[in-house]
Amino acid sequence: MTPVATPFFFYLLSGVALLSAIVMVTKINPVHSALALIVTLLACAGLYMMLYAPFMAGVQIVLYAGGILVMFLFVMMLVNIEHLYVERMMNKQWIVGLAATFGLAILMLGALAHGARTLPQHVIDLPEQNNVQQIGQLLYGRETGYYMFPFEIASILLLVAVVGGVVMAKRRV
Amino acid sequence: MLEIGTLHYVVVGALLFLIGMVGVVTRRNVVIIFMSIELMLSAVNLNLLAFSRLYGLHGQVFALFIAADAAAEAAVGLGILIAFFRNRATVNMDEVDLLKW
Numbered sequence: 048m049t050p051v052a053t054p055f056f057f058y059l060l061s062g063v064a065l066l067s068a069i070v071m072v073t074k075i076n077p078v079h080s081a082l083a084l085i086v087t088l089l090a091c092a093g094l095y096m097m098l099y100a101p102f103m104a105g106v107q108i109v110l111y112a113g114g115i116l117v118m119f120l121f122v123m124m125l126v127n128i129e130h131l132y133v134e135r136m137m138n139k140q141w142i143v144g145l146a147a148t149f150g151l152a153i154l155m156l157g158a159l160a161h162g163a164r165t166l167p168q169h170v171i172d173l174p175e176q177n178n179v180q181q182i183g184q185l186l187y188g189r190e191t192g193y194y195m196f197p198f199e200i201a202s203i204l205l206l207v208a209v210v211g212g213v214v215m216a217k218r219r220v
Numbered sequence: 221m222l223e224i225g226t227l228h229y230v231v232v233g234a235l236l237f238l239i240g241m242v243g244v245v246t247r248r249n250v251v252i253i254f255m256s257i258e259l260m261l262s263a264v265n266l267n268l269l270a271f272s273r274l275y276g277l278h279g280q281v282f283a284l285f286i287a288a289d290a291a292a293e294a295a296v297g298l299g300i301l302i303a304f305f306r307n308r309a310t311v312n313m314d315e316v317d318l319l320k321w
Contacts, residue, residue, distance in 0.1 A: 057224045061232040068236055068259055072243040077251040084255050087236075091262050098229065098269045100280050106287055107262070115258060115294045122298045123251060126305045137246050138314045144245030148238055155234045163227050170223060170273050178280075185281050194281050201288045208292035215299030218306075 057097060064090035075136055081119050088112045099173040102182055229270035236263035248312045250304070254297050261290045 064087050071083040088111045095104040138144075174181075184191050186198055236259060243256030265283045272279025305311055 054224055057228065061228075064232070065235055065239070068239040071255060071259065072239055072247070072252075077249055077255075080252050080255055084259065087259060088262060091236075091266060094229070094232070094266060095269055097224070098273050100269045100272065100283070103265070103269060103280055103283050103287075106284065107265075110287055110291060111258065111262065115291060118294060118298060119251065119255060122301060125302060126251075126311050134312075135248065138248045141246040145242065148241050148245060151241065152234075152238050155238070159227065159230060159234065166226050167274050170226075171276060173273060173277065181277055182281055182284070185277060193278075194285075197285060201285055204292050205288060208295045212295040212299035215296065216302045 056093070060090045060093040060097070063087075064094070077123055078120065081116055081123070085112050085116050088116070099175055100178065101175055102179045226270050226274060230267060233263045233266040233270065236260075236266065248314055250301050250311045250313050253313060254294065254301070257297075258290055258294065261286055261293075 067083040067086040067090070071080045071087065074080045074083065088107060092104040092107040092112070095101075095107060186192060186194050240256040240260035240263060243259070244253055247253055247256070265286055268279040268283045268286070272283070301311065304316065308315065
């Protein structure tokens, strides 16, 4: 199977994703952080497209970059941010937090260095033309619907989240 | 034209996860902490899709469930943020310490 994109696109997309993720973490104003996060999520959608997952790329653009980030921007309009530039950006235990992150980075590096040999070398054939049909077969198929019960659990989770969001944001219940 | 190896994608996912973890453990603003959690979930999705290319389509279905979980988490978290801002008139995480002692 011939790959959809050249390695140039992989390095471009992952570089854009990492750079705007760093911008997101280091900006003071949360609106700038939200805009940088949109760029990161769109670059991740491009990476999903390179991994033969066009349905997840569409879901990433519509749900994350279109839905969740708009909700973040709405909530930022409800809370005021005018004292933001005069107060501290980091919390008190940020040195300990950075040390813990560094420890996790060492752990991940060790795991990747030891586990890279066990990865299979050949990729299996994932046809892109009927990607949505195949995911739908795995979700709701008569014989192949392995994920029907988790799908129902996820729908109940979303219902609980809607009710919880309304109860939390309401002035008095 | 050669295919990008799985290890490249896994390394990019690990770096995105670590950047998100830096945002969660060092920032004070609750909104940026929530956005960092979204970034960590997206990095996990990247890992799942990279392994889905090796082992079959089940990883993509699981990534779909993680996207649904991210939406639910953002809805409940932003509701909690609005209630918190109404009570305390701040969005700083380290001023919520009532349960610490």
